[in-house]
Amino acid sequence: MSAEETFNKEAANAIVGFLKSNLSKSGQLTIESELKKDFVLAKKRSKTKKKKKPHKKRVRCLTRQEKKSIGFYTIPRNGVKYNDVLPLNKIWLKYINDVLELDKPIPDRTSKSWETFTQTLFRADFHGSMLNVVRSKCPSYVDKCGICIMDTRNTFKIVSQDNVTTTIPKRECVFEIFLGKQKITIFGKNLCVRPAERSTKKIKGHIHPDL
Amino acid sequence: MASKEPEKKADGNRVKKVHGNDSFQRMNYLYQISKHIADKNPALSAYYGNLIVSVAKKNVLKIHPDIKRQFCKKCRCIAIHKVTATMKVKRKNKSKTIQWTCDICGTKRNFPANEKHDHRLWLEKPEAVLEVIN
Numbered sequence: 390m391s392a393e394e395t396f397n398k399e400a401a402n403a404i405v406g407f408l409k410s411n412l413s414k415s416g417q418l419t420i421e422s423e424l425k426k427d428f429v430l431a432k433k434r435s436k437t438k439k440k441k442k443p444h445k446k447r448v449r450c451l452t453r454q455e456k457k458s459i460g461f462y463t464i465p466r467n468g469v470k471y472n473d474v475l476p477l478n479k480i481w482l483k484y485i486n487d488v489l490e491l492d493k494p495i496p497d498r499t500s501k502s503w504e505t506f507t508q509t510l511f512r513a514d515f516h517g518s519m520l521n522v523v524r525s526k527c528p529s530y531v532d533k534c535g536i537c538i539m540d541t542r543n544t545f546k547i548v549s550q551d552n553v554t555t556t557i558p559k560r561e562c563v564f565e566i567f568l569g570k571q572k573i574t575i576f577g578k579n580l581c582v583r584p585a586e587r588s589t590k591k592i593k594g595h596i597h598p599d600l
Numbered sequence: 601m602a603s604k605e606p607e608k609k610a611d612g613n614r615v616k617k618v619h620g621n622d623s624f625q626r627m628n629y630l631y632q633i634s635k636h637i638a639d640k641n642p643a644l645s646a647y648y649g650n651l652i653v654s655v656a657k658k659n660v661l662k663i664h665p666d667i668k669r670q671f672c673k674k675c676r677c678i679a680i681h682k683v684t685a686t687m688k689v690k691r692k693n694k695s696k697t698i699q700w701t702c703d704i705c706g707t708k709r710n711f712p713a714n715e716k717h718d719h720r721l722w723l724e725k726p727e728a729v730l731e732v733i734n
């Protein structure tokens with residue numbers, strides 16, 4: 390291969406030399422550019438580099454691996470302190486007061502506004518809420534109490550008072566949510582939607598709970 | 601704190617509510633807690649930032665540029681000077697830019713800041729406000 394290349398180079402040099410010595414003066418000036426001309430259907434193209442426009446770097450989101458290396462997904466069991474998330478609960482109480490308009494009396498179960506009430510509750514955010522597991526298929530989850538810090542499609546992550554983070558599956562549990570003075574009991578089965586999608590989805594008024 | 605100005609009217613004489621009000625409230629709340637948790641757990645802050653963006657995407661709402669600019673473009677962690685990011689004023693060819701560097705993923709972000717030019721956004725100009733709804 391290399392021998393062939395050197396042969397080709399020598400041949401090219403010989404041709405250039407021949408042209409230089411035999412062309413008229415006007416032709417000699419344009420030899421270089423004429424030799425580098427591209428022919429439309431030619432197999433080989435000359436190697437004149439076209440100037441590329443400086444490609445602007447686009448900032449992309451982190452890939453899953455990069456996220457993992459920073460530690461997005463793994464919240465260590467003792468990583469979050471209860472006192473750190475306590476202010477979240479305070480903000481959450483204000484927020485849920487605004488959203489549900491708790492200063493007004495809670496609408497009657499049979500009235501029309503009951504539906505909008507449940508709808509807004511379903512669309513609200515649960516990060517920072519105080520959760521208590523009332524019933525569960527797995528007995529070890531019962532009576533776990535803490536502040537929710539993460540909300541995925543099928544689980545809640547809560548930080549309990551002794552700084553331990555636990556993951557609780559939603560589907561099998563019944564939760565109690567404290568809203569200041571009131572308490573709301575929610576079947577976790579109804580909440581099995583991704584947190585971002587929940588705000589666009591509609592919930593059915595009555596889902597019969599399994600026994 | 602999310603953008604609330606140019607929106608549609610609610611029908612008739614009822615209480616005027618912004619379209620997508622509960623989502624705006626939710627994003628506002630998420631922004632607050634994201635800011636709160638940033639110094640203790642940046643990963644959680646980024647998680648909430650991600651959630652804001654996805655809620656806005658799902659409901660087809662716009663995030664106010666002031667809010668949007670506070671989140672890192674890449675990891676969506678909130679940027680607070682000397683906590684999760686560092687801010688510098690840079691000079692280049694007589695023009696000033698403010699450079700934010702995210703401490704978590706290292707992304708840099710530039711904002712123009714010249715005294716002579718008017719760098720106001722469209723939303724900050726008075727003619728952008730159509731109607732104020734409470």
Ligand SMILES: [Zn+2]
Pocket residue numbers: 672673674675676677702703704705706707
């Ligand atoms: Zn970042």
